[in-house]
Structure formats: structure tokens, C-alpha cells
Amino acid sequence: MIIVIGNTSVLADELHLDKETKYQKQVMEIGYRILNANRIEKRMTFHYVPSKTVNALASGQNKGVYIYKGLLPYLDNDNELAGVIGHEIAHNMDFHAGYLRRIAMTFAPKKYEKKADVRAVDYLVKAGYNPVSMIIALNKITGEPSWFEESSSHPKGSERLAYVYEYIFKKYPAYLVDNDYKANIYYQNFLITSKGDREKIRENFAKKEKL
Amino acid sequence: MCKKPIYILAPLLFLLKVQLVAIAVMPVYDTVVTEYYKGHKLSKPAYKTVFVEDTSPAVMGLRTSYRPKRVLDNIVLDYYRGRDLKRTKSSLTLLDDEAVDVFRGQNLVHCAYKQKIFSEVQKDTEVKVSCIRKISTNHSYYGNVDKVAGRHSIDIGDRATFRVAADIKKAGKLVIREGTVVDAIVGNIVPSSTRGAPAEVVIERFVTVDVNGKKVELVGEVHKRGINMYIPYCLLGYGAYPFTFGASIFLIYLHGGQAVIRPGETFTLLYED
Numbered sequence: 001m002i003i004v005i006g007n008t009s010v011l012a013d014e015l016h017l018d019k020e021t022k023y024q025k026q027v028m029e030i031g032y033r034i035l036n037a038n039r040i041e042k043r044m045t046f047h048y049v050p051s052k053t054v055n056a057l058a059s060g061q062n063k064g065v066y067i068y069k070g071l072l073p074y075l076d077n078d079n080e081l082a083g084v085i086g087h088e089i090a091h092n093m094d095f096h097a098g099y100l101r102r103i104a105m106t107f108a109p110k111k112y113e114k115k116a117d118v119r120a121v122d123y124l125v126k127a128g129y130n131p132v133s134m135i136i137a138l139n140k141i142t143g144e145p146s147w148f149e150e151s152s153s154h155p156k157g158s159e160r161l162a163y164v165y166e167y168i169f170k171k172y173p174a175y176l177v178d179n180d181y182k183a184n185i186y187y188q189n190f191l192i193t194s195k196g197d198r199e200k201i202r203e204n205f206a207k208k209e210k211l
Numbered sequence: 212m213c214k215k216p217i218y219i220l221a222p223l224l225f226l227l228k229v230q231l232v233a234i235a236v237m238p239v240y241d242t243v244v245t246e247y248y249k250g251h252k253l254s255k256p257a258y259k260t261v262f263v264e265d266t267s268p269a270v271m272g273l274r275t276s277y278r279p280k281r282v283l284d285n286i287v288l289d290y291y292r293g294r295d296l297k298r299t300k301s302s303l304t305l306l307d308d309e310a311v312d313v314f315r316g317q318n319l320v321h322c323a324y325k326q327k328i329f330s331e332v333q334k335d336t337e338v339k340v341s342c343i344r345k346i347s348t349n350h351s352y353y354g355n356v357d358k359v360a361g362r363h364s365i366d367i368g369d370r371a372t373f374r375v376a377a378d379i380k381k382a383g384k385l386v387i388r389e390g391t392v393v394d395a396i397v398g399n400i401v402p403s404s405t406r407g408a409p410a411e412v413v414i415e416r417f418v419t420v421d422v423n424g425k426k427v428e429l430v431g432e433v434h435k436r437g438i439n440m441y442i443p444y445c446l447l448g449y450g451a452y453p454f455t456f457g458a459s460i461f462l463i464y465l466h467g468g469q470a471v472i473r474p475g476e477t478f479t480l481l482y483e484d
Contacts, residue, residue: 100439103445104408104439107408107441107444107445108404108405108441111401111403118401119399122398167367170366170367170368176308182307182308188306191308198309202309208366
């Protein structure tokens with residue numbers, strides 16, 4: 001008989017479980033931690049899918065969060081994985097709001113992607129994860145479609161990075177001032193590529209402060 | 212008269228027949244090509260690809276004295292002749308996020324995570340709060356970095372004011388008096404979007420004082436959404452599509468309603484001991 005006490009990933013090590021089982025436990029642990037810390041009163045489940053597709057999705061049908069194996073090489077630590085899971089939880093919260101909301105999500109997916117991105121930042125902070133990891137994960141995963149953008153269900157990568165940064169800048173500046181990711185190469189790359197957007201955010205903020 | 216359809220179908224049948232013949236002949240033709248190469252019957256394939264892992268001269272069957280002539284890039288040599296050809300070391304200079312300087316002097320503390328143990332019996336008391344000042348996403352500029360902030364604009368982090376709608380009692384004892392001001396902040400603004408998606412506003416971090424003047428944090432968030440316009444969008448955009456000959460595609464620019472919290476509107480939060 002096995003008595004489950006404490007950290008599940010430690011338990012996974014003791015039982016010599018295979019890697020994929022450990023990933024499943026890691027995904028669940030992070031997912032439930034976010035749910036509890038944010039007092040989310042809706043049920044949802046967390047699944048690891050051993051498929052090489054680079055994807056993560058929230059299922060409206062059974063309110064599950066699915067993290068694909070192909071996504072894991074892009075994520076370096078729990079904070080970044082929490083960012084992806086937080087995003088999918090935010091989608092599931094909208095799925096829980098009923099069929100009409102689900103139809104709205106089909107028709108205006110970009111708006112709900114944006115909402116899920118910034119909502120994930122709140123979830124991360126309350127669960128004790130670093131929200132800057134959201135920027136790093138998005139910088140590595142999201143693309144930059146160059147034409148016929150309207151047909152895409154997700155906003156452009158640079159746009160997503162800009163509004164996630166703006167949200168952290170306004171609401172949780174502590175994480176940017178005392179930044180754990182300052183020397184991270186992906187964050188450095190973000191600083192190089194987003195210079196224009198960050199300047200605009202700062203200018204707007206300064207203008208508003210004057211009013 | 213009755214033979215006319217056959218005449219019409221005749222070219223199609225002929226084409227079909229040609230196709231079928233081609234399909235039937237193709238494997239035979241293929242076999243002929245592979246078995247007879249330049250008029251000679253081949254018992255083995257003409258070429259054989261050999262994959263060699265070790266490419267050393269002994270394995271490849273080459274003479275050991277064989278030394279290939281080194282080809283020099285004369286253009287590069289001419290260009291760099293007499294110049295300093297030391298390799299430069301890559302030095303990674305760390306960039307600073309200059310924008311965060313705005314926040315110097317503020318209280319900047321990371322939020323630490325504490326696992327909260329929820330009891331089986333809920334001890335929370337409901338608190339009804341009503342809005343004092345109108346909050347509207349109509350003039351919000353969040354998410355659009357090009358737009359300049361207007362005088363009436365609301366933004367993330369702005370203060371929102373409410374007041375307690377009724378006396379809060381716990382175990383028969385007055386805890387918070389009616390009319391006490393409750394401070395909150397605008398937590399998130401989602402602007403309205405195309406295809407009839409409405410705007411949303413989130414008010415959070417509700418703080419008030421109890422009868423002893425002690426600061427009390429109320430638990431809960433207020434989510435307010437505007438009117439959904441996607442049903443009119445569906446009806447007009449998709450239903451009328453055959454009659455408007457595609458002109459209704461411009462309905463994708465139909466935006467949803469703004470989220471507005473009017474004075475006097477009440478919301479329920481929780482008071483935790």
C-alpha cells in the first residue's frame with residue numbers, strides 16, 4: 001500500500017516512474033496549484049499528451065487542459081509551464097460561462113486570446129510564479145504572421161508580447177524592477193525586439209500620470 | 212432523339228477510356244524501363260548506393276599517399292592582406308529595461324505564495340457593495356499603445372470607489388457599518404472587439420475599514436461585460452449572405468458593447484474573519 005504524502009514529483013522519483021508519467025504529474029501539480037491559489041470554483045482536469053505537435057489546448061467539451069509533448073522543449077522551468085497552463089485555465093473559465101460565450105469565442109478568438117494571456121499573468125502571480133516567464137514562453141512559441149493576419153485565430157506574437165508586458169508593467173512592476181530573468185537570453189531578445197512598443201507604453205504612462 | 216445523350220457523353224467516355232488504358236499500361240511500361248537499360252537486359256540494378264560511415268582513405272579504397280590540393284580563397288586573402296586578423300571575442304552586454312524606472316520609489320514587493328487551507332464549513336459573510344462613481348470602458352486605452360490617454364480614460368490600476376450597502380453583522384455583532392467607503396482598483400480591461408465581442412472590466416482588491424478602524428480586505432472580484440453583438444452579427448452576416456452577395460462581410464467590423472458600472476449598482480463580496 002502506498003501512502004501519498006507531500007510533493008507528487010518526489011513520489012514519482014521514488015517510484016522510478018517513466019518520464020512521461022512525471023510530466024503528467026508536473027502538469028497536474030502546477031494546474032491544481034493555480035486553481036487553489038486563485039480560488040477558482042470550477043472543475044477542470046490537466047493532461048499531458050505524448051504527441052510531438054507543438055500545442056496546448058483547453059477543451060470546451062470536458063473542461064480539460066492538454067499540454068502536448070512537443071511544447072516541452074520550448075519551456076525551461078515550472079514558471080514557463082505555469083504560464084501556458086494559466087492561459088488554458090483562463091480559456092476554460094470562459095468555456096464554463098456557457099454556450100453563448102463559447103459561440104462568442106468562436107467568432108472573436110483574438111479578443112479571448114488576449115484576455116487569456118493577461119488573465120494568466122494574474123493567475124501566475126497569485127500562485128507564486130513569476131509572470132515575466134509568460135513573456136519568455138510567448139517569445140519562444142508565438143509566430144509572426146506577415147500577411148492576411150485577419151484570418152488567424154491568435155494575435156501576432158509581437159502584439160501579444162506587448163500587451164502582456166504592458167499588463168505586468170502597470171499591475172506588477174515589482175517583477176520587472178527586480179527581474180529574475182534579466183540575464184535570460186530569451187528575455188534579452190525580447191528587450192531588443194520590443195524597444196519601440198516599450199517606449200510607447202512608457203510615453204503613454206507618463207502622459208497619463210501628468211493628467 | 213434517344214441517341215443524343217450518348218453523343219454528348221461520347222467525348223467524356225473516350226477520355227475515361229484513355230485514362231483507364233494509361234493506368235493499365237503504366238506498370239508494364241515501368242517494368243520495361245527498369246529491366247532493359249540501353250537495350251541490355253539487366254540482372255542487377257545499374258546503380259548501387261553504398262553508405263559508408265568511415266570515410267578514411269583505407270576504407271574508401273584510396274591510396275594513402277593521396278593528398279587533395281588545398282583550395283585557397285584568394286579574394287579573401289587579398290582583401291585581408293596586411294590587416295589585423297585576430298578573432299574578436301563575443302561579449303554579451305546585458306540590456307536594461309529602461310521603462311521600469313517610472314516605478315522607482317513605489318512599494319515593490321513580490322507576492323509570496325502561501326498555501327491556504329480551506330475549511331469544510333464556510334465562515335464567510337456576504338458583503339454588498341454599491342458603486343459610487345461610473346466606471347466605463349468607453350475611453351479605456353489599454354491594449355492600444357498608439358492611442359493617447361484622454362481625460363476620462365480608465366486604465367489598469369486606477370482607483371474605483373464603492374460603499375457598503377448594508378450593515379454587516381457577524382454573530383449578531385456589527386462588523387462594518389453601512390455607507391463605509393470601499394476602495395478597489397481596476398484590475399483588467401478587455402476592449403470590445405470585432406465580430407460583436409463585448410468589452411469587459413474587472414474590479415479587484417476591495418479594501419475597507421471595520422468599526423474599529425482596522426483595514427479589512429474583502430474577497431472577490433467584479434466582472435462586468437458589455438452587450439454581446441455576435442448574435443446580430445451571425446444573423447446579418449451569415450443569414451443575409453446569399454442576398455447581399457458578400458457585402459455583409461464588412462459586418463466583421465461590428466463591435467460589441469462597452470462595459471459600464473453605473474452608480475448604485477450592487478455587487479456581492481465576501482468578508483473573511
